[in-house]
Amino acid sequence: MTHEYNGTGFIEVICGPMFAGKSEELLRRINRLIFAKKKFLVFKPTIDDRYSANEVVSHSKRAYKCIAIKNATDILKYVTPDLQVVAIDEVQFFDDSIITVVNTLANRGIRVICAGLDCDFKGEPFPVTANLLALAEDVTKLTAICAVCGKEATMTQRLVDGEPAKDSDPVVLVGAKESYEPRCRKCHCVRHE
Ligand SMILES: [Zn+2]
Structure with missing residues (x-):
């Protein structure tokens, strides 16, 4: 088996309940990527159209354009060799193939930032977020x-x-x-x- 990990890829998860500022924190990190002139892409599932279909928008109405996709594996179609960072909002709405996709990207040396709800309204963990939290190098739990x-x-x-x-x-x-x-x-x- 080839060991793909090149020492620079890693997974960050921003989680918490609704209104905790998860998208706001994701946008803050995206803003830093812009200043740092990093090559990055932002994705979200098509299911979430609360504010805008092609933007990540926080409750305070800050926004950044993103690619709305139906299936998690669609992300891989956009990956180019020069890509450094992938940001994903509302990650809990993807099916569990997102876990493999995120792991694959990190193993290829890409920094992956995922934001999403950790639990549903019953207080039960979303399996996708729970798995990503376990795999992540860095976790930010907002309240x-x-x-x-x-x-x-x-x-x-x-x-x-x-x-x-x-x-x-x-x-x-x-x-x-x-x-x-x-x-x-x-x-x-x-x-x-
Ligand atoms: Zn209370």
């Missing part, structure tokens, strides 16, 4: 502020018509008004029915 008590929030609360969501609620609820807010472990609530 938000609990919308109920003002303490540090590590969890995402899903609300349906203003009430905590049930664990049986489908991902998309037709006709219901749903929202999300950051909460601490104590204030986070999932209704079991």
Whole structure:
């Protein structure tokens, strides 16, 4: 087996709940890449179109253009020999082939920066993020502020018509008004029915 690792590739993961500033931190790192004149590409899954299809946008509306892709393996089609850094936002929405893709890129000497949710609204880890956290050389776990008590929030609360969501609620609820807010472990609530 060929040992591809050339000593410079590595994986960074930026994780945390919603409203913790993950995209903001990713954009901060992208901004540094621009100043450092690095050759880089930014990707996100096509599923996320909250603000813009072809930009990584933070809640504070900072933005950077990116390539929206459907399958994680599509990233490999864009890799050129001079590529130094790959940034990926909303990484939890990719299927688990993203883990192999990220590992492959790092083994080729590329710095890979992944940002995404670590847990879903039930407080259960997204398998993709959990795996990447285990493989990463560098992990940044960001927190938000609990919308109920003002303490540090590590969890995402899903609300349906203003009430905590049930664990049986489908991902998309037709006709219901749903929202999300950051909460601490104590204030986070999932209704079991
Ligand atoms: Zn709280």
